[in-house]
Amino acid sequence: MNDTIELINVKKVIQSKEIIKDISFSVARGEVFGFLGPNGAGKTTVIRMLVNLIRPSEGTIRICGCDLKTDRKQAMNKIGAIIEQPELYGYMSGYSNLKHYANMNRNTITHERIMEIASIVNIEKSLKQKVKTYSLGMRQRLGLAQALLHKPDILILDEPTNGLDPNGIREFRKYIRHLAETYDMTIMISSHLLSEIELMCDRVGIIEHGKLIELKDLKAGAISSNQKFRMKISDSKLASELLNMKGYLHKKLDSHILELSTHEHIMPEIIQEFSAHHIKIYWVTPITATLEDHYFSTLSASEGM
Ligand SMILES: Nc1ncnc2c1ncn2[C@@H]1O[C@H](COP(=O)(O)OP(=O)(O)O)[C@@H](O)[C@H]1O
Ligand SMILES: [Mg+2]
Known part of the structure; x- marks a missing residue:
């Protein structure tokens, strides 16, 4: 079982409008998968289904082999996600934000784990500072720390580079590759900007009008064959x-x-x-x-x- 995300004939109808039209694809363990498409294509809708915020109208979603319909809890334990903006409180310190999030979601997260994840995303020196003093890049790394606290196998990020400057994007790309390579994480990133996806991802799926119109390998060799x-x-x-x-x-x-x-x-x-x-x-x-x-x-x- 090498596929960590599997969608099989997934459809989503909202108010009798077919938003997602029969999408199937899978993402392998350790892969950085780009989910690319123009605004309104259906990226967020697919991601909301993957993290169980909404249910598919038809089809099957499996996370590390667990069917979302029957093993929802087990499947959700495998995923860390940031959808649109991470929920951060400006008046609290970075540390308090992580602690608060840990308490709300899972009680098993220790001080040591918070410090460990803070060092992985390189935010440990600013943990005592209030988040409202953070730069956008720092906020985003704190959001990443939040999503990674419970050691998920899969990280899903919806338009994570929105608002970052070119430097921030470059740095973010470095973190993503590092996470995938060091921790063998599966990472799915949506974007409407292909220039970001191109440099960060192993493979890309292109979605338009709720349909997956292309799956393309970007790894060296594949594209140059x-x-x-x-x-x-x-x-x-x-x-x-x-x-x-x-x-x-x-x-x-x-x-x-x-x-x-x-x-x-x-x-x-x-x-x-x-x-x-x-x-x-x-x-x-x-x-x-x-x-x-x-x-x-x-x-x-x-x-x-
Ligand atoms: N709750 C909803 N009710 C009605 N239409 C929706 C809803 N959610 C998404 N849509 C529509 O579905 C389409 C895809 O939206 P979305 O998944 O947000 O696209 P993307 O993330 O690729 O920009 C859009 O046309 C959007 O207006
Ligand atoms: Mg979106």
Whole structure:
């Protein structure tokens, strides 16, 4: 059982409007999963179902193998979440906020655990300060500490970088990767901004009008397996003739630069062929289509559906 979040044919109807239309996907243990889509696409609605704030109209949700319908409590113990804004009290210190939250939700959280989690999110030096003096980034880390107090296996964050400045976003990204890698946590992050998701996540699901329209692997290798390569060589005219003979798709940019559209597995063969004909290769560089290109082409392709 490697999937920690599973949605199977999940639908949600609110006031006879189909907000979520038959969504299925799963997130593996240790994966950082991005949930990307424009405002109003249905991200928060899906997340509210995952944390049991609302029930699906149809379908099954499993958290670490526990069905939300039958093992709700067990499933909820596995999840820590921040939906929209974390609930923080400005007039209380960071420590009191964590203590208060721990008392409200679970009585088993010790002083040591609070200090441990504060150090993980790097807030321990400011714990005595009132939260109203915190920067947005500090508040957000305190929110993270709150969600992580009970050692969940899964962390779910709804638009967590909203309002953060570029520096704050960069720092936040670092924490997320650290949590996933150090504690083998499964992390799901929603966003309408693909630039954030792209750098933080292993995989992304794109949602639009309540439908999952794409699942895409972002890990190194996956995205580069079939793409473009640009190369600088001594004779692109001869190279182009060789490629034409073999039927490889390419473009000659000038007398030294070629652009090839192919699978990376084919590259060694092409390089050998060039060498056999005494074409010197100065460099080869992959040109990765960004997720941005992909996101917009996917969205525009599904327009009007
Ligand atoms: N309680 C509700 N009642 C009516 N409509 C809702 C409710 N919750 C969400 N919606 C609608 O469902 C759609 C998806 O909303 P939401 O899940 O908040 O999208 P996102 O988080 O992707 O911006 C929106 O059109 C929103 O207006
Ligand atoms: Mg939302």
